[in-house]
Amino acid sequence: MNSTSESALSLRAAESSDAALVLSWQQAAGVREHFRVQRPPQVNEHARWFSNRLNQDEPFFWLIESGDTPVGFIRLDPVKNEFDTFEVAIVIAPELQGEGIGSWAISQLRSRFPHFTLLADVEPENEASRRAFEKAGFLRKSGRMMISKSSVNDVNE
Numbered sequence: 321m322n323s324t325s326e327s328a329l330s331l332r333a334a335e336s337s338d339a340a341l342v343l344s345w346q347q348a349a350g351v352r353e354h355f356r357v358q359r360p361p362q363v364n365e366h367a368r369w370f371s372n373r374l375n376q377d378e379p380f381f382w383l384i385e386s387g388d389t390p391v392g393f394i395r396l397d398p399v400k401n402e403f404d405t406f407e408v409a410i411v412i413a414p415e416l417q418g419e420g421i422g423s424w425a426i427s428q429l430r431s432r433f434p435h436f437t438l439l440a441d442v443e444p445e446n447e448a449s450r451r452a453f454e455k456a457g458f459l460r461k462s463g464r465m466m467i468s469k470s471s472v473n474d475v476n477e
Contacts, residue, residue: 329424331382334393338383339370342393348414380406384425391416394425396436405437408453418448426456430468438468 334342347360361369373379373395380396391413396406408429412421430438441464442449450466458466 326420326424328386329391329421330385331394331425331428332385334374334379334381334383334395336371336374338390338393339367341390342366342370342383342411345392345411345413350414382425384412384421386416386421391421392425394429396429396433396438399439402437404435405439406433407439407441410452420452420455422449422452423455426453426458430457440466442466 343361343363343366346366373381380398382394383390384392384394392411394408394410397409399405399407408426410422410425412419426440438458439461440449440453440458442453443464444450453466457469459469461467
């Protein structure tokens with residue numbers, strides 16, 4: 321980790337007051353380059369999505385903070401028809417990418433939810449995301465999909 325100390329990092333539940341900041345990260349140049357849907361959300365659709373997400377029984381949506389400063393977000397999206405299987409979605413503030421924040425946050429979710437199967441959709445050419453997920457204990461499953469190592473071990477036993 322470079323200028324962001326790992327000991328200063330924490331996760332906190334996303335709140336309605338975070339909507340504008342999350343939208344600004346989503347709309348930043350290049351952030352959605354490797355997303356399935358590359359078009360940044362519009363204000364209205366983001367507001368609806370954000371509100372709906374926070375109103376779920378288990379939002380599984382956190383802001384990553386360095387001290388008291390938000391530096392990104394991470395969430396778990398349930399995979400349809402798969403019990404305890406979630407896809408990890410993560411965005412780090414563009415000016416802080418490459419400092420190890422993403423792999424730290426991903427590792428935190430693996431520790432908090434060891435019984436979940438965690439997946440990640442990572443384009444093979446997205447080197448930064450691939451490295452972050454590998455550092456956090458994910459392996460390439462097939463094509464774009466990566467899976468947490470503990471889940472691979474569970475499947476192979």
